[in-house]
Amino acid sequence: MAGLLTAEHTALQGDIGATAPHTARRVEEVGYAALPGVVSARWLDSARSLATTVNRPDAQEVLLEDMTAGDGEAIDALLADPELAGFLESVATRLHPRSDPDDRHVDVSLRIINGPDEVEQPLWFHYDATVVTVVFPIEIPATGGELVLHANRRPFRRLVLSNIVEKMVMQSNAYRRRFHAGEPTAVSLVPGNAYVFSGYRSYHATLPCPVGARRITLMVHYKDAHGGSKMLRGAKSLYHRVADA
Numbered sequence: 001m002a003g004l005l006t007a008e009h010t011a012l013q014g015d016i017g018a019t020a021p022h023t024a025r026r027v028e029e030v031g032y033a034a035l036p037g038v039v040s041a042r043w044l045d046s047a048r049s050l051a052t053t054v055n056r057p058d059a060q061e062v063l064l065e066d067m068t069a070g071d072g073e074a075i076d077a078l079l080a081d082p083e084l085a086g087f088l089e090s091v092a093t094r095l096h097p098r099s100d101p102d103d104r105h106v107d108v109s110l111r112i113i114n115g116p117d118e119v120e121q122p123l124w125f126h127y128d129a130t131v132v133t134v135v136f137p138i139e140i141p142a143t144g145g146e147l148v149l150h151a152n153r154r155p156f157r158r159l160v161l162s163n164i165v166e167k168m169v170m171q172s173n174a175y176r177r178r179f180h181a182g183e184p185t186a187v188s189l190v191p192g193n194a195y196v197f198s199g200y201r202s203y204h205a206t207l208p209c210p211v212g213a214r215r216i217t218l219m220v221h222y223k224d225a226h227g228g229s230k231m232l233r234g235a236k237s238l239y240h241r242v243a244d245a
């Protein structure tokens, strides 16, 4: 729906930049930080409207990755927000001081889940490639759809090879079925808030959604923890070729 946001309207409200030190500390100590009421109601409406437009209700999941300003005014407003870039950089460098200072790419994804998986699968636990992950809940079912995480379960690896091998093992369905390492933290998501954690360090997944429910989240992934490694790019393409086979 056009016209929800005006040119001067920002996605974020309040001084989110000033919360960066506290946010990074919470991520280190508790595993995640909840930032209450940081997005405006109009931005939320705009993001929900975009999700409704691109959704395919017959598909269990719709995932749009690496979105740009041209993908809709909600994405444009978020990427153009003067607070966001500084906040992400400040949190990322506090969490991982060795990370690449030149990597400022803000990767925005929109994920829509329409009800439960048709086939019962183990929870899709995984690690992200990036230092910081921010989840903006747009629409969340009354029950289900929580973010679950084994927070800060691994350090930032110095060697990219360790990261590749670890991800290949831990992101296999066989490992996910056998994995028991205590109760993960379940985070109930509330639209209007933002949730920050280290996707690289935290083994995380989403709890299933009930029949007929819709879950919409917008995710920001920031700063590749192994900035620009050729070996990692090669491993990713191999992994995808194997996964697609």
Ligand SMILES: [Fe+2]
Residues within 6 Å of the ligand: 126, 127, 128, 133, 199, 204
């Ligand atoms: Fe993730």
